[in-house]
Amino acid sequence: MAEEISNRTLAILLVVAIAISLGGTIISLNRFTQVNMITGLAGSSTGSARVNVTSTASLRFVKNATNFGDGSVNTSAGNQYCRLTAEELIDYNGTAATCIGFNTSREELEIENDGNTLLNVTLVSAKTPAQFIGGASPEFMWKVDANESLVCDGSVAPTDWTTVSTTNLQICPKLDFQNGNDSLDVHFNITIPYNSLTGEQTVTLTATGTATT
């Protein structure tokens, strides 16, 4: 009958096994980075390739939703309206918040020309402020700014808070397509009256890019 292996021997074996595993892993990982994974035999020293670059118009919402979450007007503090914007937390009226609840991590929408053609960009809202929010004198406004420099050949508009349009509104006549100069931000400002519509309210904005020269 074979003699049993002692615990000490087993512990040493375990440490050795771990050391070998770790060492092997490090060596393997280092070698992985040095290996050219795809190789081929060069049959001749020259070659030719044909590339057909197609012209494409493409528009993308990099950020396509801003969700204000659940909340209400802080009427117990004497407020009749609550104002939310996509970049500010909650508007304050004196010392009391005009809003209760709502998300704090909202973002503006971002539109990008990701084709290789200049785009005339328009924006339209599917709902008026009354249809989206309801109640007494609701406000649903937007403003647009160039997310990067040299984005638009022509004026970006509106750059001040303006009530949303339910017909196509030009926001940039020629949106550039070069990376770094190709995106616009759309910000929102929403004023909710105490007697607004209740329940989940949604609105869709359509950004249309028309190819231009």
Added chain:
Amino acid sequence: MDKSINLIILNFLIVMLLTQVALAVSISPPIITLDFSPNAEYTFVFTIDRAEKIGSYLAGDLAQYATIDDPNQDGGPRLITVHLKLPERIEKPGKHVLLVGAKELPTSPIGGVGGVAAIQAAIEVKVPYPGLYVEMELIAPNVNLGETVNFIVKVNNLGTDNINSARAVIDVYDEYSKIKTINTDEKSIASKTIAELYADMPTNAMKAGSYKAIATLYYDGETKTAEKDFNIGTLYVAINNFTKELEQDKINKFDIDIESRWNNKLGNVYGEVTINGVNVKTPSYELNPWEKKNITTYYDTTGITLGEYDATIILYYEDKTTTEGGKVYVVEEIKKPTSETKAEVEKPFKINIEITPTTLLIAIIVILVVVDILWLVMRKKGKK
């Protein structure tokens, strides 16, 4: 164990809820230009792509003369065919357009304020103007001081008549008066063609700044003008504004608004702020030509008494600096939650583990070690 599973599921749901889908839609080719020809018939094939569900449509003043052949309306990426049959005549001369549109259709409901993208290819039909008619554009690129401004006057002859002779005179104005006049070359321009007239302006003897160019086009006894603003740059980055108020006993964000007056990209642009003998630096930034940017650092006002302090901001770029001084005020903490702080409080607990070969191998080794140890312990117990 149950708690861990719940936590994982909760985090997964939070991530799902916060995920924003980047929605896009594309069309190719984007622009087709035609000269009007009575009763002419055309067929065009377009590729619409980049969205799971795409609706196609026609728009523009020529839509009444066109039909669309879409094999899978509201379906995925596909080819669509557009047939255009022009009428006998179009009364109004100029550019008429048929827009071929593709609109992405969201595959899941978008909560709150949501955006969808639409894209339109333009089929432009040019109806010639009777007699002489041109459209012109002046191109005046930004340059740096010492470089030459290459003016281009683009002339589009949209009339039925040929132009025998076209030339332009370009007047350049600074903010006060006319400072230069330059002549372009002279060309003849056939009907329905575009010509470019060129003129160069050296800037050695000029000053950096903003200018306006007005081009007057002379063509067969007629005139027309176009204008364009352009800049002559110098290696200078301006400090337009900076944070004026800091709250006491906290780490404050310090913003500096800067603007490049240089017509090339600038790398390694950073600022140094000195207040009350303490220096803080911003990270290094890149500035595109003429770019305005907000750069940021943080200043700790812990232990600093309320009051007015002198601030010095030095901006470093290339081998130059811009220095701006002013007052900043250390004020009491404003008792209102900021989006950052509230978001911080409400931030869900989340651990991000990226699955890479390294993490996978480490996980395997850890499992082997744990199994080894368990085996040892159990073996020891069994022996006893």
